[in-house]
Amino acid sequence: MTKQRCLMIGVGGMARHWIHNVWRTFSDRMEFAGLVDINQAALYETADTLGVSRTHCFTNMAEAFEKVDADFCCIVTPPQFHADAVKLACARGMDILSEKPISDTWEGCVEIYQAVQKAGVKMLVTQNYRYTPRILTLKKAVQSLGAINYAVCRYAADYRKPLAWGAAFRHEMRHSLMVEASVHHFDQLRNLTGGDCLTLSGYEWHPGQIRGDDAKYAGSNSFKGETNGMFVMQFNTGSVGSYEGNNLATGKQNSWHSEYYRIECEGGTVVLDADHVVRIEERTSQGTLSVREVPTERPQYEGHYAMGAQMLDWLEGGEAPATVVSDNIKSNAMLFAAIEAAATNSVVNVQAMVEAATKA
Ligand SMILES: NC(=O)c1ccc[n+]([C@@H]2O[C@H](COP(=O)([O-])OP(=O)(O)OC[C@H]3O[C@@H](n4cnc5c(N)ncnc54)[C@H](O)[C@@H]3O)[C@@H](O)[C@H]2O)c1
Numbered sequence: 621m622t623k624q625r626c627l628m629i630g631v632g633g634m635a636r637h638w639i640h641n642v643w644r645t646f647s648d649r650m651e652f653a654g655l656v657d658i659n660q661a662a663l664y665e666t667a668d669t670l671g672v673s674r675t676h677c678f679t680n681m682a683e684a685f686e687k688v689d690a691d692f693c694c695i696v697t698p699p700q701f702h703a704d705a706v707k708l709a710c711a712r713g714m715d716i717l718s719e720k721p722i723s724d725t726w727e728g729c730v731e732i733y734q735a736v737q738k739a740g741v742k743m744l745v746t747q748n749y750r751y752t753p754r755i756l757t758l759k760k761a762v763q764s765l766g767a768i769n770y771a772v773c774r775y776a777a778d779y780r781k782p783l784a785w786g787a788a789f790r791h792e793m794r795h796s797l798m799v800e801a802s803v804h805h806f807d808q809l810r811n812l813t814g815g816d817c818l819t820l821s822g823y824e825w826h827p828g829q830i831r832g833d834d835a836k837y838a839g840s841n842s843f844k845g846e847t848n849g850m851f852v853m854q855f856n857t858g859s860v861g862s863y864e865g866n867n868l869a870t871g872k873q874n875s876w877h878s879e880y881y882r883i884e885c886e887g888g889t890v891v892l893d894a895d896h897v898v899r900i901e902e903r904t905s906q907g908t909l910s911v912r913e914v915p916t917e918r919p920q921y922e923g924h925y926a927m928g929a930q931m932l933d934w935l936e937g938g939e940a941p942a943t944v945v946s947d948n949i950k951s952n953a954m955l956f957a958a959i960e961a962a963a964t965n966s967v968v969n970v971q972a973m974v975e976a977a978t979k980a
Contacts (some may be wrong), residue, residue, distance in 0.1 A: 627652075627656070628693070634696050639670070650932060656677075656681045681705055691715060692714060699724035716945075726953070729977070733946065736945050737946070743944065746940075753895045753918060755892075761898050762883045766844045767858065768859040770884055771809055773861070773880070775805055778868070778873060781842055797846055797847055798865075801865060801951060803954075803955045806954035808881070812881065815853070817853050823848075824846045843867065848867070849865040851861075854880065868910060898912055899911050899914070
């Protein structure tokens with residue numbers, strides 16, 4: 621089998637997982653055609669580990685896209701650099717696998733969507749959380765219980781110390797909860813309800829700044845931007861969703877891979893909490909509550925591995941995966957609608973945003 625040649629954009633942070641775990645797993649199906657990172661030391665260290673020649677290493681992505689012959693690029697830079705990489709890939713007719721979010725602004729998302737449509741290239745957006753055992757199990761349970769009335773999601777992490785959330789940019793940028801975290805949860809609410817968001821409203825805030833001084837809310841000074849969000853939304857399937865996001869959680873944690881979900885369905889309620897056990901709650905004919913545990917799904921590939929497998933399958937002629945850019949823009953629209961809803965204290969028409977962005 622001919623190997624798919626990958627131009628890797630970014631070698632630090634999450635890219636390390638892609639390079640050293642995910643792509644290593646698929647080394648019989650892909651190889652590195654080039655590496656890019658503005659951090660030259662990290663770039664060379666990665667290249668040496670992988671046996672990639674220094675002539676295929678670049679600190680400037682434009683030069684890399686000009687010189688490297690690759691089948692696809694894998695973009696794992698901070699979100700504000702995704703649009704540049706996508707536009708360069710489109711100019712070369714190169715297929716794209718990009719980390720979420722599509723971009724750090726709605727304008728960037730729309731620009732990326734339109735560039736990809738115009739160039740006719742493939743673009744898959746990483747939504748690895750859809751493919752974890754706990755979420756696959758939750759979704760299967762939900763699908764066995766008929767129509768969904770409403771879905772609740774809680775994400776709560778204690779990032780009150782500087783750099784607690786991995787990279788500095790997340791503590792320094794505006795809207796980091798929305799752009800770096802909630803995009804996963806909004807995507808999950810679409811995934812679980814099987815619906816697209818119609819409208820969304822709610823609040824995004826920083827509990828120190830809202831009181832006029834970081835000192836008035838302990839721990840809030842670890843972030844320059846908004847740390848919290850509470851939103852409600854309607855889906856086109858008749859379901860309603862609610863979302864609680866907290867990066868300053870002082871109590872129970874529902875952090876990464878431990879988020880709380882409760883889906884109220886006509887045939888019962890499904891609950892998933894930090895213990896990772898999916899439980900179905902039902903009322904017996906006598907009116908008592910019965911709770912049963914659902915056996916955990918075990919897919920061949922989980923999380924990021926599933927995304928890597930989907931991309932390679934697609935490049936090799938398989939079907940387009942669920943989170944292609946033309947679909948995932950609907951999840952990204954929700955996070956920018958949330959930012960707008962909070963800024964304008966209004967209900968935002970998410971469906972209209974997507975229609976305007978994707979009209980030919
Ligand atoms: N799907 C997930 O579970 C998950 C988890 C973490 C991060 N991410 C996503 O991965 C992306 C990167 O986040 P991260 O945590 O790895 O960030 P990071 O800051 O830890 O690493 C980013 C890397 O990109 C490099 N870089 C920055 N600007 C660049 C540019 N213009 N050209 C080339 N290289 C550049 C940096 O030097 C660094 O090595 C983001 O989109 C983030 O949302 C996804």
